[in-house]
Amino acid sequence: MSGQMSTYIATGVLYALLYVIGGWGLNLQFATAGIINFGFILFVAIGGYVVGLFTLGPAGLTAGQQHAFFTRALPFPLPIILAVVVGAVLAAIIGALVLRRVRRDQQAIVLLALALAAFYFVTADPGFLNGSIGLLLIPQPVIGSNVATAGYEWAFVGGVAVLTIACWLVMRATTESPFGRALRAVRDNEPAAEALGYNAFSLQLRAFTIGGAAGALVGGIFAYFLTVWSPSAWGFAETFYFFTVVIVGGMSNLGGVVIGAIVVVGMQQAFQYLPNIGTSNLGVALQTICASALTVVFLAVRPRGILPERLHRVYTPGAQAAARRGDFIQGPARRRTAEPERALAEMGEVDTNAE
């Protein structure tokens, strides 16, 4: 295998790992805690910029004729650690505002609007984060400049793999713990959970913060890898691919997210090989269509994803019936019938399903 092919595969593996880490972050926020974060990519953006700002320093800014509101060169691994910390802090602030004051079904719109507004703001002000051009010449960990040998690439991937395992431990500790169970209770039935004494807001805020930190980690790694971080790398539509990873792979299932990441990255790379017909790039179009179709089909047919959430106990017959129906993430069916029996069955009062 040539060195170039080896580097190409290393890149693919890296992207899959990044989708895994980001997918886990979104998974925690969205599938486990029930917060629909349509602005997830904002945290990825934050992580990337923090790494850029804390690696370039004034010398780096001048070398690339760039402008930023603040910079200071710190040695590795401080910048990436800072990226995670800043991501967590900003997630906590945003979460504190959005989760408390905005209704659940409108949280999605607010978060989407935030990501969009951030994009417009960064491109509008060239002095803040160097506008559309973005931060350039970001030095890579340890070696400093972009060397791109196959050996370094694989070492980079190795480092990210270690980080991924660390993330997995954190995520597992978070989701399969009393904290995780409390989160799910809040997600499924907030009034009941509150009545039981859980503080929904505090639980969700913690989940949102950890998820945001994961997103920032992805952004930081990305910035190191690309050595460039500009608004074109974090358009709001990128959030959609993270959602695809979680929905297709498995809602609230860590292994499922891994599968989802492999599917998405594999699909992205596979379609790039189609020949171009005429002026259009058919590969890109088909890739988008395929990702969309995959998401829609899964939401319609198997909303739990490939590897669904694993849970252990259930109590009410109504919930049992719902589970057998397979409505993992869907609300009670809004059937507009006047039949009281069916309506009551949905509420779990009467068990009309033959077991």
Place this chain on the structure above:
Amino acid sequence: MIHALAVSLGSAVVVAAVLSLATIGFTLRYAVSGVFDLTYGALMGLAMLIAYICASAGINLWAAMILAGGCIAVASVLLERLIVRPMLSRGATSWVMMIITFALGLAIEASVLATWGPQFTSYALVGRTYHFGSVVITTDQLWIVLIAAIGTLSIGLLLEFTQWGRAMRGTAANPGLAESCGIRVTTVRTLTWLLSGLLCGVGGVLIAIQIGSFMYTSWEQFFPLVIAAAIVGGVGRAGGAFAGALLIGLVTALASALLSSAYEDVIALGVLILVLFIRPRGLFVRAV
């Protein structure tokens, strides 16, 4: 300063007019089906192209606009029956619908770009310019304002005074109750999507006329404004939607006159976020 503010006011009115019909169409879908339809923007873009194709074939532009509206109306009904209704009846929640409609919008955009290509086109428009003091307006912009005003008024009257309008409002407010009152909710929904599709198409063409020359992705610049106007104006009210569009137009125009013009979009989205924090039902809806 006065001059700049006068111009801002003029431009705000035009922008509001351009956005208003599209906003009403968007908010109707949200009201009656509960779906925050993110395919809407891609359909607006499609309407622009359909109108262009018709106009190039020799059809009068305004007729082409209605034709494009009709096509999108049909597409919307298909969307409602084939995707929205089955998913809703399985109990899909609002975010599921948002993701599905967003995915569909992306798919439509990718298909159009692959076939039509990223070229710029324009309707060949010729018109006179009129000056009202500091405000300058062209024939086409006058037509846009007229169409928007008539459209908003008619839909407002439709919703308020006709049987169908009442059925729509009833379904929006409480579908279960509407059903038991004898309203055929499914039919009302289909008709609402039909009407909303017409507005979407017409709105898209109006946008294309305003910006002069467009390519398929030009709808992306307007869609956040439509969403902002719809939310600010409140769900399901024609007058509210127009007021929301006017407010968004005013805010962005004033912002660019007083601050820097680079932050228009940020400010429009900021208004949206603020409204969702403070008064999620919308600014122009009486708190019930």
Place this chain on the structure above:
Amino acid sequence: MNDTQNIEIGIGNPEKRRGRVLRLAAAASALSIGLAACASGHTSSSGQGVATVAVLSSFTGADTGYGQEGMSGCIPAVDLINAAGGVLHHKLSCQAYDDRSDPADAVPEVHKILASTPSLLMTLGSGGNTAAAVVPLFNAAKVTVFSETGQSLFNVNHYSYYWRDVPVDASQGYAMAIATRMLGYSHPAAVFGQNVSSQGSLPSFVQGMNLLGHPVATKVLLPTSAPSYATQVAAIQSAHADAVVGEIDPASAATFTTELKQVFGHLPPLVGDQATDESPFLKAVGGAVGASTLRQRLTLVLPVASSTGPGFLAFKKALLSSATPNKTTYVTDSYSAADYDAIITTALAADEAKSLASANFERYIMPIANGVPGATVVHTYAEGVAALAKGEKIHYEGASGPISFDRYHNWEPGYVLSQLTPGGVKDLRLVPNSILRKLEVGQHATVG
């Protein structure tokens, strides 16, 4: 609206479900990996006798249109080269790769190109959004790259395999300032958009006008693709600007010029740079205000290119007889012409070095482009090959006219004021180089 999201718990027999689902998951993963792996065998006609020019540029995304521009320079060049026998008995072919205007997508494409393209001769493309990420990778792999970003990042360029045959954004800004004064305007409105190259030329234009003693009347930044620019147009009007100078992306430009024409009653004089010469811009604005109006009112500040010279005519002829879509719009596009020249120059260097490897022919590129004393001037690939066969040194002057690279592999062209005509571009007056050099080092100057 349903205020609470009732998400129900899913359960079931974990063991049975897991088994079935894991098989499904394994199948899905295998399918994706299999697809990617199997597909990696694809290229165009692989095997002996074919060399590839990779066009890694934006076919989708924010910079849509650059990709097609690149292909419109590549296809005529490759046609002419193949007609003259190819490069060292290898036929060339253009391969398009989409970077989606996004460095995150560009980088895997680079690795894919390097891993799977047989006989890669060179790479074309990479605009401002992706160049900084892409160029170091190609350079490390010793592959020649020509690209069109004017970013000042590369003004001091140490990547020995990287060349730019388009002028830097900053110098275009200074040239526009001089041109504005040459046309007799003393209080222009500086109007720039938010994309990468606009943000590159604005500062130097403003500074240039200061140094020339006539500061701009107003500075207007256009947010990309806003619904209306009426306030900005009003600002220009109230500043009593006598010309509108700048660089805007096509989508915003269409709306902006429409409203400009409305408010002023006519299109005020416009001065634009090379980016304004690009096909998407001209199509967008021409569609909005009328092509003939645009031609009358727009003055372009372009790098000196002999648009009637034999090099350009060869390019034009090859382009119009090629299979390129929308070819007539690219005849006046100086970026396509620059790409065409890039390929021909590289091919000639490969011929002279008798090797297809950039590591071997890279040092011939500068002499061929800049010329050495006693070199034969050639205007087409065929002429170049013939001269090389006779053992002569060559100096290639192509569609962009004479190019001269400085030691950083950048081209510091002379500039010329030009006007668009239905058939192409007409040169009016040269921008004095002496004044340009003064502005670039911050000295005051006057335009006589």
